[in-house]
Amino acid sequence: MKCRKCGGKATVNMRQHKLALCSQHYLEWVPEQTERFIKKYEMFSKNEKILVAVSGGKDSLSLWDILCRLGYQADGLYIGLGIDGGIGYSTESHRLTQQFASERGLTLHIVDMERDYGHSIPALAQATHRGKGKPCAVCGLSKRHEMNRIARDMGYDVLATGHNLDDEAAVLFSNTLSWSDYLLRQEPVLPSSDGLARKVKPLCRLYEKEMTAYALLRGIKYIYEECPFAEGSTTIYYKELLNQLENQRPGAKLSFYLKFLDAKQNGLFSPKDQLLSNLHTCPGCGQPTSAPGLCSFCRMMEKVGSPEI
Amino acid sequence: MKCRKCGGKATVNMRQHKLALCSQHYLEWVPEQTERFIKKYEMFSKNEKILVAVSGGKDSLSLWDILCRLGYQADGLYIGLGIDGGIGYSTESHRLTQQFASERGLTLHIVDMERDYGHSIPALAQATHRGKGKPCAVCGLSKRHEMNRIARDMGYDVLATGHNLDDEAAVLFSNTLSWSDYLLRQEPVLPSSDGLARKVKPLCRLYEKEMTAYALLRGIKYIYEECPFAEGSTTIYYKELLNQLENQRPGAKLSFYLKFLDAKQNGLFSPKDQLLSNLHTCPGCGQPTSAPGLCSFCRMMEKVGSPEI
Numbered sequence: 312m313k314c315r316k317c318g319g320k321a322t323v324n325m326r327q328h329k330l331a332l333c334s335q336h337y338l339e340w341v342p343e344q345t346e347r348f349i350k351k352y353e354m355f356s357k358n359e360k361i362l363v364a365v366s367g368g369k370d371s372l373s374l375w376d377i378l379c380r381l382g383y384q385a386d387g388l389y390i391g392l393g394i395d396g397g398i399g400y401s402t403e404s405h406r407l408t409q410q411f412a413s414e415r416g417l418t419l420h421i422v423d424m425e426r427d428y429g430h431s432i433p434a435l436a437q438a439t440h441r442g443k444g445k446p447c448a449v450c451g452l453s454k455r456h457e458m459n460r461i462a463r464d465m466g467y468d469v470l471a472t473g474h475n476l477d478d479e480a481a482v483l484f485s486n487t488l489s490w491s492d493y494l495l496r497q498e499p500v501l502p503s504s505d506g507l508a509r510k511v512k513p514l515c516r517l518y519e520k521e522m523t524a525y526a527l528l529r530g531i532k533y534i535y536e537e538c539p540f541a542e543g544s545t546t547i548y549y550k551e552l553l554n555q556l557e558n559q560r561p562g563a564k565l566s567f568y569l570k571f572l573d574a575k576q577n578g579l580f581s582p583k584d585q586l587l588s589n590l591h592t593c594p595g596c597g598q599p600t601s602a603p604g605l606c607s608f609c610r611m612m613e614k615v616g617s618p619e620i
Numbered sequence: 621m622k623c624r625k626c627g628g629k630a631t632v633n634m635r636q637h638k639l640a641l642c643s644q645h646y647l648e649w650v651p652e653q654t655e656r657f658i659k660k661y662e663m664f665s666k667n668e669k670i671l672v673a674v675s676g677g678k679d680s681l682s683l684w685d686i687l688c689r690l691g692y693q694a695d696g697l698y699i700g701l702g703i704d705g706g707i708g709y710s711t712e713s714h715r716l717t718q719q720f721a722s723e724r725g726l727t728l729h730i731v732d733m734e735r736d737y738g739h740s741i742p743a744l745a746q747a748t749h750r751g752k753g754k755p756c757a758v759c760g761l762s763k764r765h766e767m768n769r770i771a772r773d774m775g776y777d778v779l780a781t782g783h784n785l786d787d788e789a790a791v792l793f794s795n796t797l798s799w800s801d802y803l804l805r806q807e808p809v810l811p812s813s814d815g816l817a818r819k820v821k822p823l824c825r826l827y828e829k830e831m832t833a834y835a836l837l838r839g840i841k842y843i844y845e846e847c848p849f850a851e852g853s854t855t856i857y858y859k860e861l862l863n864q865l866e867n868q869r870p871g872a873k874l875s876f877y878l879k880f881l882d883a884k885q886n887g888l889f890s891p892k893d894q895l896l897s898n899l900h901t902c903p904g905c906g907q908p909t910s911a912p913g914l915c916s917f918c919r920m921m922e923k924v925g926s927p928e929i
Contacts, residue, residue, distance in 0.1 A: 490883035574799035
């Protein structure tokens with residue numbers, strides 16, 4: 312297999328794009344593609360301040376790397392969840408993220424749930440009896456809340472996350488199986504509203520395996536392990552199902568996601584304002600929330616008696 | 621496992637409904653459920669004339685059986701496709717359908733593609749170079765056309781087909797993967813319009829395996845073989861994928877389909893008039909068609925020089 316660009320030996324063969332590239336041209340291709348999606352979906356400009364949510368995994372560190380290579384003003388935000396799982400998951404991902412930032416002289420903001428709120432994510436899940444032994448719901452809630460808070464408090468225009476195509480396709484699949492109204496919210500860009508920064512997913516059209524190849528070839532040191540709590544999750548199950556479809560018909564995953572975005576653009580769905588409820592302002596943190604009174608995060612913190620609330 | 625109704629030995633255990641029944645109560649349960657869906661989706665009344673499209677398979681023969689048991693005025697329509705596939709597929713399904721009707725003194729209309737139009741379905745597919753060696757597109761087109769024609773010409777109010785939940789879920793899955801506008805048309809009932817009879821699917825909430833159990837326990841003699849051309853079809857592949865989901869979580873298939881109907885009812889999608897194009901009348905057969913001029917069926921028949929056109 313030869314590189315389409317230079318005819319040299321190809322390192323990465325993407326059946327889904329009928330494209331093979333050598334390492335050097337692959338490492339150029341990924342940022343070019345990302346830039347194309349940033350422009351296509353009008354995610355942000357060079358004048359805007361971007362906060363990248365970094366977990367220490369391949370996707371978010373690669374995203375940060377790519378945005379810097381493309382010349383965007385991108386700082387990082389690491390949220391310490393206090394997850395050990397017998398592998399020092401949070402300690403190790405923190406160390407790798409810190410090292411990534413230091414080596415490149417980048418600005419990294421750090422939230423530590425235990426230090427800042429008195430409770431790790433697993434402790435919060437246990438104390439609040441949410442999620443049947445799995446802290447995933449509490450974790451998602453807390454991360455969303457903290458990303459929004461830091462972006463607002465530090466004056467960032469945009470919050471960027473490393474969700475790749477496999478992530479987006481799995482969420483889409485899940486929302487489709489239940490025909491949830493969340494279908495209306497799934498977009499590469501969620502515009503700024505109610506004091507929240509714009510949210511963008513610049514990697515939404517890149518396959519998970521493409522991101523792995525990028526991180527490896529680029530020499531990014533990231534945490535290989537999945538979060539220990541992810542094992543057996545529905546998302547992983549849906550990813551496997553979608554991989555079956557993809558193996559049967561290369562490009563199926565991308566087509567599923569892109570045709571969804573097209574159909575939405577072409578008016579298949581009702582306008583979302585008709586279905587999504589009006590938002591209120593949480594008296595605790597000032598973030599928008601769906602019901603009057605404290606938001607879910609502040610209610611949780613009130614329950615566990617966090618020093619912050 | 622005991623029958624929920626009588627405490628006797630259960631023959632059929634439906635994990636998806638957490639319900640086990642003995643043969644006798646199962647044979648009562650299926651028509652009860654069907655009647656419930658007929659009423660819920662306002663399919664038809666006892667005063668209306670129903671044409672059941674029967675293929676000789678378990679679903680359509682069972683549907684005809686159930687409608688008769690429930691006291692509806694249901695006649696049959698068998699369309700001879702001229703498919704052999706080394707197993708005399710059409711000959712055998714015709715024989716079984718004819719036998720079913722005769723034994724019960726029911727009225728059966730028969731269309732025979734070769735006799736009435738001069739060409740079997742495989743011959744039509746070959747002559748028109750449609751479908752890359754598979755006659756499925758030509759078959760679907762022809763069956764739709766002939767069902768509509770007989771229903772109109774013989775004055776039936778309603779055309780009923782034996783599509784079961786597995787069929788409906790697979791079509792829904794397929795339309796979802798491509799986010800096709802056909803999503804807007806998928807309903808248990810398609811109202812009468814442009815001179816076409818109302819179309820209904822009274823078995824749309826019954827699992828394929830429930831229909832198999834019904835046909836077997838009721839002693840209906842049906843053709844066991846799938847159509848020889850169905851092998852390797854996308855629909856069968858999607859059915860297998862959905863069965864994986866179902867095995868993982870009993871009821872998943874039904875939930876996928878019912879939540880879709882609910883979401884549609886609740887306005888998730890745009891009103892379909894906005895997206896579906898206006899229909900024209902075919903100058904050949906008088907049936908509605910999406911573009912001006914002859915409909916696809918009449919164009920096909922013109923091309924192969926059918927004696928009927």
